[in-house]
Amino acid sequence: MQLAVSSDMLVEGRHFLSTVAPSRLGHKALAVNLSDLAACGARPVAFTLALALPQADAVWLEQFAKGLFSLADAQGCELVGGDTTRGPLNICITVFGEVPTGQALLRGGARAGDDLWVSGTVGDARLALEVFRGTLGVSAEVFDKARVRMELPTPRLALGMALRGLATSAIDISDGLLGDLGHVLRASGVGASVDVSVAAGLLATPVHAVSPAVTARRLEFALAGGDDYELLFTAPAQQRAAVLATAVKTQTPLTRIGHIEAGSGVRLVDAQGHLVSAAFASFDHFKT
Amino acid sequence: MQLAVSSDMLVEGRHFLSTVAPSRLGHKALAVNLSDLAACGARPVAFTLALALPQADAVWLEQFAKGLFSLADAQGCELVGGDTTRGPLNICITVFGEVPTGQALLRGGARAGDDLWVSGTVGDARLALEVFRGTLGVSAEVFDKARVRMELPTPRLALGMALRGLATSAIDISDGLLGDLGHVLRASGVGASVDVSVAAGLLATPVHAVSPAVTARRLEFALAGGDDYELLFTAPAQQRAAVLATAVKTQTPLTRIGHIEAGSGVRLVDAQGHLVSAAFASFDHFKT
Numbered sequence: 099m100q101l102a103v104s105s106d107m108l109v110e111g112r113h114f115l116s117t118v119a120p121s122r123l124g125h126k127a128l129a130v131n132l133s134d135l136a137a138c139g140a141r142p143v144a145f146t147l148a149l150a151l152p153q154a155d156a157v158w159l160e161q162f163a164k165g166l167f168s169l170a171d172a173q174g175c176e177l178v179g180g181d182t183t184r185g186p187l188n189i190c191i192t193v194f195g196e197v198p199t200g201q202a203l204l205r206g207g208a209r210a211g212d213d214l215w216v217s218g219t220v221g222d223a224r225l226a227l228e229v230f231r232g233t234l235g236v237s238a239e240v241f242d243k244a245r246v247r248m249e250l251p252t253p254r255l256a257l258g259m260a261l262r263g264l265a266t267s268a269i270d271i272s273d274g275l276l277g278d279l280g281h282v283l284r285a286s287g288v289g290a291s292v293d294v295s296v297a298a299g300l301l302a303t304p305v306h307a308v309s310p311a312v313t314a315r316r317l318e319f320a321l322a323g324g325d326d327y328e329l330l331f332t333a334p335a336q337q338r339a340a341v342l343a344t345a346v347k348t349q350t351p352l353t354r355i356g357h358i359e360a361g362s363g364v365r366l367v368d369a370q371g372h373l374v375s376a377a378f379a380s381f382d383h384f385k386t
Numbered sequence: 387m388q389l390a391v392s393s394d395m396l397v398e399g400r401h402f403l404s405t406v407a408p409s410r411l412g413h414k415a416l417a418v419n420l421s422d423l424a425a426c427g428a429r430p431v432a433f434t435l436a437l438a439l440p441q442a443d444a445v446w447l448e449q450f451a452k453g454l455f456s457l458a459d460a461q462g463c464e465l466v467g468g469d470t471t472r473g474p475l476n477i478c479i480t481v482f483g484e485v486p487t488g489q490a491l492l493r494g495g496a497r498a499g500d501d502l503w504v505s506g507t508v509g510d511a512r513l514a515l516e517v518f519r520g521t522l523g524v525s526a527e528v529f530d531k532a533r534v535r536m537e538l539p540t541p542r543l544a545l546g547m548a549l550r551g552l553a554t555s556a557i558d559i560s561d562g563l564l565g566d567l568g569h570v571l572r573a574s575g576v577g578a579s580v581d582v583s584v585a586a587g588l589l590a591t592p593v594h595a596v597s598p599a600v601t602a603r604r605l606e607f608a609l610a611g612g613d614d615y616e617l618l619f620t621a622p623a624q625q626r627a628a629v630l631a632t633a634v635k636t637q638t639p640l641t642r643i644g645h646i647e648a649g650s651g652v653r654l655v656d657a658q659g660h661l662v663s664a665a666f667a668s669f670d671h672f673k674t
Binding site for chain 1: 389391392393394395397398399400401432434435436437438466467468469471472473474476478480482
């Protein structure tokens with residue numbers, strides 16, 4: 099087996115808002131690290147936790163631990179050590195996973211002709227953030243659901259492991275779909291086409307539940323939202339049935355949003371494969 | 387081989403002063419983690435670095451990296467990943483080491499009759515801290531040397547590896563000699579006698595170079611100073627020659643400061659083995 103290691107540091111105001119419930123923060127702090135293991139097809143084994151707190155707050159710690167260990171126990175990932183200290187709130191988790199030698203999913207294996215897939219739903223975390231920021235208004239029901247996506251992300255561990263030997267590359271979406279796709283494209287030396295008509299449908303929030311102002315930003319949230327922790331991966335087109343079988347086996351929705359092609363960068367296309375430029379000029383800054 | 391993992395989080399004002407040179411901080415952030423590997427007899431392999439910085443400061447980062455990689459390269463310990471983010475200055479390093487299965491030095495193996503050993507010099511880091519705090523005055527020469535002990539600790543990796551199969555327990559001194567000894571005693575279910583006449587001589591700072599006010603606090607600094615990153619370990623008395631041979635082999639000064647005995651807690655004794663109580667009543671709070 100090979101050891102897979104990931105370390106993420108979460109800072110208040112940057113990775114989470116002060117309004118988040120401590121139990122959700124405990125979940126998220128581990129989830130974002132587990133998501134990195136998922137992206138390389140590793141099985142979680144253990145983690146360390148280093149925590150700086152402004153003051154010892156027993157209630158906060160109890161709730162934080164509740165969220166943290168609920169996810170850790172569900173994934174069989176054991177806390178094996180760490181550090182606590184007084185200081186500005188800071189959470190640093192390092193996770194350890196194992197993957198059979200040579201089977202880790204990497205970023206550099208995407209090939210022209212491969213399908214481009216994304217798991218679950220994407221963009222709702224950003225929608226919730228924009229409501230927090232006051233740039234959008236939605237109903238309480240829509241907000242609560244989107245907020246769960248932001249505060250309680252689901253690391254796609256079962257999917258990652260099922261994709262060993264099937265996906266040619268994989269990454270988790272933490273900085274936005276197009277941004278993370280760019281990492282894969284650069285590492286693989288290829289380009290990609292992404293179908294915006296499919297991408298705009300990646301949000302869990304239904305169109306009918308929100309105002310036209312929100313609807314107008316769906317594609318932006320899906321492609322450049324961030325904080326999604328879904329898997330973005332490539333697989334040969336002839337493996338399409340096998341990929342869909344992993345969706346069933348791991349009970350993870352999968353959407354084919356485009357394909358890999360020769361060249362570099364991302365081409366945004368419509369359902370007919372035509373380049374969308376005029377209407378989406380504002381998306382230029384997403385391009386890699 | 388078994389994997390040894392340690393994670394420490396360093397916060398400004400608590401683990402280092404704002405006056406520390408960034409290159410020394412880079413050294414220390416890794417050194418305190420390597421010291422934990424040394425204490426279990428592990429060989430360092432790799433580390434991750436998570437770093438929160440108030441702002442991107444190229445000069446600071448260059449100097450920090452210089453100190454960090456100088457130590458990492460010297461110990462063959464490779465940076466394999468990590469995270470950087472904006473936030474109050476916080477450094478979280480997780481180190482990975484390897485040790486032959488079953489040979490890790492642990493805290494629970496001290497037995498009555500074992501010798502109690504400490505490596506190098508202890509207490510000077512605290513002396514430097516007290517000068518920073520303004521509670522003591524020393525010459526610039528004494529201060530500079532003590533400050534190096536505080537800011538550039540030496541992880542005792544060669545010694546730790548050489549003690550495999552020889553030491554019955556080991557710990558690194560980060561919180562003060564008596565405090566860390568207490569961890570060993572509790573884990574091993576034993577007590578210890580410590581010779582204060584020997585302990586008072588553990589500082590590198592010579593008695594003749596400082597004022598009587600400083601001399602009066604030597605024992606306090608040695609026993610409860612903290613930030614020393616020396617190894618405290620136990621070994622059977624019949625292995626005394628073998629222990630001293632590791633001192634030569636690894637070029638690490640070793641001092642026998644007492645022995646393990648049945649019972650619990652620490653007895654401070656003089657050179658004749660008599661309990662010192664009246665004169666050292668102020669040391670009661672060190673007892674475990």
